[in-house]
Amino acid sequence: MELVVKGMNCGHCEAAVQRAVKRVEPQAGVVIERAQGRVSITDATDAKGVESAIRQEGYEVSAVE
Numbered sequence: 482m483e484l485v486v487k488g489m490n491c492g493h494c495e496a497a498v499q500r501a502v503k504r505v506e507p508q509a510g511v512v513i514e515r516a517q518g519r520v521s522i523t524d525a526t527d528a529k530g531v532e533s534a535i536r537q538e539g540y541e542v543s544a545v546e
């Protein structure tokens with residue numbers, strides 16, 4: 482799953498997004514390219530759950546087709 486996450490400004494933001502994904506999908510692989518606002522997630526099934534967990538951390542999320 483590929484997401485665009487707006488508002489990640491520093492390593493702390495990156496860690497917060499990473500934690501949010503892992504909370505919903507502990508087994509997922511998460512690769513974050515902060516400069517591009519790109520989050521690539523592998524081995525995740527609950528896309529809506531992941532998006533809403535990231536939103537709860539205060540970031541704007543949209544899915545990339």
Ligand SMILES: [Cu+2]
Pocket residue numbers: 489490491492493494495
């Ligand atoms: Cu930050």
